[in-house]
Amino acid sequence: MRLLKVASCNLNQWAMDFDCNLNNIKESITQAKQAGAVIRLGPELEITGYGCEDHFLELDTINHGWECLKEILVGDWTDGILCSVGMPVIKGSERYNCQVLCFNRKIIMIRPKMWLANDGNYRELRWFTAWKHKDQLVDFQLPSEIAEAVLQQSVPFGYGYLRFLDTAVAAEVCEELFTPIPPHAELALNGVEVFMNASGSHHQLRKLDVRLRAFIGATHTRGGVYMYSNQQGCDGGRLYYDGCSCVVVNGEVVAQGSQFSLRDIEVVTAQVDLDAVASLRGIYQ
Numbered sequence: 001m002r003l004l005k006v007a008s009c010n011l012n013q014w015a016m017d018f019d020c021n022l023n024n025i026k027e028s029i030t031q032a033k034q035a036g037a038v039i040r041l042g043p044e045l046e047i048t049g050y051g052c053e054d055h056f057l058e059l060d061t062i063n064h065g066w067e068c069l070k071e072i073l074v075g076d077w078t079d080g081i082l083c084s085v086g087m088p089v090i091k092g093s094e095r096y097n098c099q100v101l102c103f104n105r106k107i108i109m110i111r112p113k114m115w116l117a118n119d120g121n122y123r124e125l126r127w128f129t130a131w132k133h134k135d136q137l138v139d140f141q142l143p144s145e146i147a148e149a150v151l152q153q154s155v156p157f158g159y160g161y162l163r164f165l166d167t168a169v170a171a172e173v174c175e176e177l178f179t180p181i182p183p184h185a186e187l188a189l190n191g192v193e194v195f196m197n198a199s200g201s202h203h204q205l206r207k208l209d210v211r212l213r214a215f216i217g218a219t220h221t222r223g224g225v226y227m228y229s230n231q232q233g234c235d236g237g238r239l240y241y242d243g244c245s246c247v248v249v250n251g252e253v254v255a256q257g258s259q260f261s262l263r264d265i266e267v268v269t270a271q272v273d274l275d276a277v278a279s280l281r282g283i284y285q
């Protein structure tokens with residue numbers, strides 16, 4: 001058996017409240033570690049808050065994001081646990097909505113969102129560029145203060161996955177799950193068994209059902225562990241995010257957080273058997 005314990009979080013982040021957001025992130029990592037998890041997934045843009053709107057266009061917002069990440073990286077937070085942290089990143093002169101993957105005090109990959117949410121209440125195209133270079137991982141030069149603090153100059157940036165000794169793990173950023181050819185389809189064919197979806201999804205009647213059907217659809221025939229993390233509560237804008245972070249294995253929901261909780265931090269954990277994924281995939285020859 002290849003047992004893996006994962007943790008996915010509902011966090012009540014506030015737009016531009018960096019101190020509060022950072023504390024919530026740290027506390028969620030602590031709780032994930034206490035539960036014995038080796039992967040901790042946080043919601044989309046958790047460092048800045050999802051609803052920063054035009055503050056995403058200010059350089060300060062991006063810089064403060066890096067300062068917060070630095071604080072996580074120089075402490076022992078990421079020791080022994082893969083942490084996906086959501087934050088905006090500028091590469092060249094473009095802003096990307098990213099999952100920054102950290103492990104053992106290093107950034108091991110930055111995964112920019114490839115399909116932006118721009119329907120209904122979403123206006124991500126106003127602030128972010130969609131990453132469209134699906135066929136390459138490029139070198140991203142870390143801001144000098146981060147580079148000095150973590151003794152690392154650059155990091156792979158783009159679409160890819162992380163291969164560990166016993167499994168492979170990848171990010172799929174929120175809206176990407178709901179697109180015609182979601183990344184998890186091809187990632188699964190490349191051996192990725194664990195998907196980490198960082199989301200900023202507001203409450204809308206019956207949307208939870210749409211989400212759950214997507215997680216189940218993503219894994220019930222192709223197999224996989226689907227981790228979903230969402231923002232929780234209001235964040236200063238006009239939307240209410242309804243949490244429900246969960247873990248789905250081979251089409252079955254094995255853990256789910258609350259939907260209308262008043263708690264700022266809720267960490268949902270699950271112990272999963274990766275061999276169940278390999279075994280389901282063994283059906284297709």
Ligand SMILES: NC(=O)CC[C@H](N)C(=O)O
Pocket residue numbers: 044116117122173174175176178199200201202
């Ligand atoms: N932040 C997003 O990408 C939103 C994705 C999706 N439309 C949802 O509401 O859940």
